[in-house]
Amino acid sequence: DTEVTQTPKHLVMGMTNKKSLKCEQHMGHRAMYWYKQKAKKPPELMFVYSYEKLSINESVPSRFSPECPNSSLLNLHLHALQPEDSALYLCASSRIHDSNQPQHFGDGTRLSIL
Amino acid sequence: GQQVMQIPQYQHVQEGEDFTTYCNSSTTLSNIQWYKQRPGGHPVFLIQLVKSGEVKKQKRLTFQFGEAKKNSSLHITATQTTDVGTYFCAGPEAGSYQLTFGKGTKLSVIP
Helix, strand or coil: CCCEEEECCEEEECCCCEEEEEEEECCCCCEEEEEEECCCCCCEEEEEEECCEEEEECCCCCCEEEEEEECCEEEEEEECCCHHHCEEEEEEEECCCCCCCCCEECCCEEEEEC | CCCEEEECCEEEEECCCCEEEEEEECCCCCCEEEEEECCCCCEEEEEEECCCCCEEEECCEEEEECCCCCEEEEEECCCCHHHCEEEEEEEECCCCCCEEECCCEEEEEEC
8 A cells, every 4th residue: 555645546538638637645745746657667757846846847848737735735737638648647755855765656647648 | 967777677587586686876876775666556665775885685685785885786585476576776866856766677577
């Protein structure tokens, strides 16, 4: 069982749809992350929130829009995605944003763009 | 940015054989972390190494951090089918608070 909860587990959407991915943790962690993982590849960082503020945006296209409503929640809003955006989207958290901190991952959302 | 190189990319072993994956960096690392991702699963944190020459064990898994803190290894003794998955090392990106993941080693265990 993971302490980071992601919903939905699977999502199929068309290129014109708008959807959101959700992530929740109750470990009191103040850093939360969005990663994209393609098959047979390592997780690729998209965004980092530190103390509810966007800290890192790894040049992610604007069709991905993150939001951190509070210290426990992290959303990723999706709009006008492309087929190449199909991937596993992982949320992670750590106590603080520091490379010395282990990251706890959620189960991920498997996203398919039609 | 910082790159953490990991080899081999794939390893197939007979159940009961040993397995080792290696991680190398061109610069000194403040720490190195190891994660395991089962097929269809998510990365799970295994361990963190911080000190030069550090060795840590978890049952059949032995983790080492090199004396120069530029390389690390994960050794599994007498593999079991439950060891199947991809093992990632992750080190800090130079000048950043962010972790960089190696490409991973995918372990297959033949019963």
